[in-house]
Amino acid sequence: MQPKYNRFVTRDRNWHPPAYAPGYKTSVARSPQQALMSMQQPTASELTGPDFSHLRVGPYDNDLLMNFTQGEGLPQGERIILFGRVMDQFGKPVPHTLVEMWQANAGGRYRHKKDAYLAPLDPHFGGVGRCLTDDQGFYRFRTIKPGPYPWPNDVNSWRPAHIHVSVMGPSISSRLITQMYFEGDPLIPLCPIVQTLKDPEAVETMVGRLDMANSRPMDCLAYRFDIVVRGELQTFFENQ
Amino acid sequence: MMKQPNTQPVSEMMLRETASQTAGPYVHIGLALAAAGNPERDEEIWSEMAKPDASGEHIEIVGTVIDGNGDLVRDAFLEAWQADAEGHYQADYDLRKPFNSFGRTATIAEQGSEWSLKTIKPGAVAHPNGKLMAPHINLAIFARGVNIHLQTRLYFDDEVEANRECPVLSRVESDNRRQTLIAKREEAGGIIRYRFDIRLQGPGETIFFDF
Numbered sequence A: 001m002q003p004k005y006n007r008f009v010t011r012d013r014n015w016h017p018p019a020y021a022p023g024y025k026t027s028v029a030r031s032p033q034q035a036l037m038s039m040q041q042p043t044a045s046e047l048t049g050p051d052f053s054h055l056r057v058g059p060y061d062n063d064l065l066m067n068f069t070q071g072e073g074l075p076q077g078e079r080i081i082l083f084g085r086v087m088d089q090f091g092k093p094v095p096h097t098l099v100e101m102w103q104a105n106a107g108g109r110y111r112h113k114k115d116a117y118l119a120p121l122d123p124h125f126g127g128v129g130r131c132l133t134d135d136q137g138f139y140r141f142r143t144i145k146p147g148p149y150p151w152p153n154d155v156n157s158w159r160p161a162h163i164h165v166s167v168m169g170p171s172i173s174s175r176l177i178t179q180m181y182f183e184g185d186p187l188i189p190l191c192p193i194v195q196t197l198k199d200p201e202a203v204e205t206m207v208g209r210l211d212m213a214n215s216r217p218m219d220c221l222a223y224r225f226d227i228v229v230r231g232e233l234q235t236f237f238e239n240q
Numbered sequence B: 001m002m003k004q005p006n007t008q009p010v011s012e013m014m015l016r017e018t019a020s021q022t023a024g025p026y027v028h029i030g031l032a033l034a035a036a037g038n039p040e041r042d043e044e045i046w047s048e049m050a051k052p053d054a055s056g057e058h059i060e061i062v063g064t065v066i067d068g069n070g071d072l073v074r075d076a077f078l079e080a081w082q083a084d085a086e087g088h089y090q091a092d093y094d095l096r097k098p099f100n101s102f103g104r105t106a107t108i109a110e111q112g113s114e115w116s117l118k119t120i121k122p123g124a125v126a127h128p129n130g131k132l133m134a135p136h137i138n139l140a141i142f143a144r145g146v147n148i149h150l151q152t153r154l155y156f157d158d159e160v161e162a163n164r165e166c167p168v169l170s171r172v173e174s175d176n177r178r179q180t181l182i183a184k185r186e187e188a189g190g191i192i193r194y195r196f197d198i199r200l201q202g203p204g205e206t207i208f209f210d211f
């Protein structure tokens, strides 16, 4: 197969958080000091990426209410649907791409051997999900709303409630890991990790919106979180 | 197209990319389940890119990630993307195939904070200018304190000629910096192993790419 040499829209590095953001202390010793080397002409190595349509995703992989105990017990917390559309910068849906997510439980505790926060583990909650987007680029998870948690940065830093979201997109050039925050959470503007972003509009791209129309009466609320990955430029001349 | 509330236009024509955030210290829960101490699902995307019946030279790659203080990063997560032995990217990820171009790994504290990949030596891939690029593996590094993943390339120290001719590697002006992209071959008990330590900051800082 002949690789496509389409280019992607240039990534705006002032829109994303900078590597060095001293308000987020761990970034200080983990940020390169040298300039990034610009790949003037991206190659097949950057313009291709894995296609996970043949990954065998389990029936409960996108259902965090069920997947840790296979339905033997339900987790504590507010039941929610998290859904949205993955599209590129031209508004084109990205079908069959892998969306992965992980989160703390309702008390803000992660099921991770290194998390020792006071809040207890929930015996019925693992905190991991994955699914492929459908033909129209939509993904969907069922979970509980995670709790905020304290972390050692400033003397009293708290993470807003958030879900970590990972998406591949059409190539490794579109690879993105972000965090979804919940609309209206007063901890969002106080968070040193959110503050690594300079532009308040960029913060808005990470906020999931309450969507009453997609909520289930007497069951769960819905939050919609659309994800925009880098767009592929159309080539002017198709020399097939 | 209907504009969704969390998508900001960059111009009349284009939406803004969703902003990046650090993968955090607990990235393993989502992307490296065993490393979090959690049960794995039937199929996981992990570090065995080549099974024994994959064609090509079987190699192991090991390395560390080192911060600006010279300390080992114990919570880094990495993704690899490479061509097969014939220089083709196998985009279709399928655990029933002998080789996959994509792999994941993480620095594991109990294993000396090293990451490792089981793979095959990639073949050369053509650059758009028509020349061949030296065999290489694209690596993305995610960690707590890394606000947007870092992208680098791993080359091989026993590909002297190909490395010299590589249109990407030869663009690096500094000899010292070019060395940061070259993995060192070491033979260990009949296994061909390459070592590639990634320095995030300071002396010997690895070259990271923007593309």
Ligand SMILES: [Fe+3]
Pocket (backbone or CB within 6 Å): A159, A162, A164, B024, B026
């Ligand atoms: Fe978190």
